[in-house]
Amino acid sequence: MLNWLTLFVQDNKERNMKAIGLIILTVIFSVNSVHSQERIEKDFDYTDLKGKYFGQKPPDKEPEVFAPDILSKIKPEWAFCSEFSPDGNEFYFTEYDTISNKEKIMYMLCINGVWTKPEVASFSGEYNDNDQRFSSDGNTIFWRSRRPLPGNSEPEKYSIIWFATRTKNGWSKSQPVKYGETYLEAGYPSISRSGILYFSAYRDGNLGKSDIHYSKFDNGYCDTPVNLGSSINTKYAEGDLYVSPDEDFLIVSCWNRPDNLGESDLYISFRKPNGTWTELKNMGEPINTNHNENCPSFSPDGKYFFYNSVEIDEKLPKTRTYWIDSKIIEKLNPNNY
16 A cells, blocks of 8 residues: 555645545555455346446435445445446446556446446556546547656656547547647546636646646647636635536535535536636535535536545545435526526
């Protein structure tokens, strides 16, 4: 575990703080995790997962644990960053591998109504990868990685945004997002329908620690990143994010703000008709708790909101993925922007 902890410390300049909870979980319970994973994976029949959302009953006004047999299958439970493809037939998530001490991106396919067993994505598995996100058309996938950049042999000190495009034979060769003569050093990418890439990053001129920025993405390149400003960014840390396809709202995980219920909470901002953003508002209960909430995403049809909650103050800490009816978003937008 020590090697992974060292990597995390080296990478903390641009990693958002959700991994702190995962470190605690892994260090304390790593041996238990391996045995429990072997036991449950052997007993669980993935052919039982059929239909939309693995056959689960959709939630209503209260959060429900999503896909516990997949995302909560070991102790401690540490799968996170869940993401459905726009057509709903693919499911991706990040998993921490206690054997290799790496974060890898996993995927499942829905074939003839039945979901396949999780496998490592073709573009992941060798280096630390996480924070995956689809483009609106499903033809591009973005993620964050410390893998060596072209021409280098050693993993990078800080994370870079990478992407792959869909081909008739699967995903293309992985490519780092280029920015001028260098590459985009950032985390948690989220892209709008019009090709505006949003991400968290440590950059000169930030208002605080990691700030949220945006840039036009086109054919592997992005323009000069623009800081979203004081309505979104503060002296605190802004990390995991989701921007809606039409950029009418965004959700951000924020750390150590005075009105937080836990160490990290999820906040929401709506875009006004003049193009500016409302000040981030704490999404409150029942989403935010005294635990750490992060990893926001939505179902392909926009009906359900997904997020991750890391319970680090329990005797047996764990992280779970939850989902809830997205009507809660409407209630948080009193001005109907």
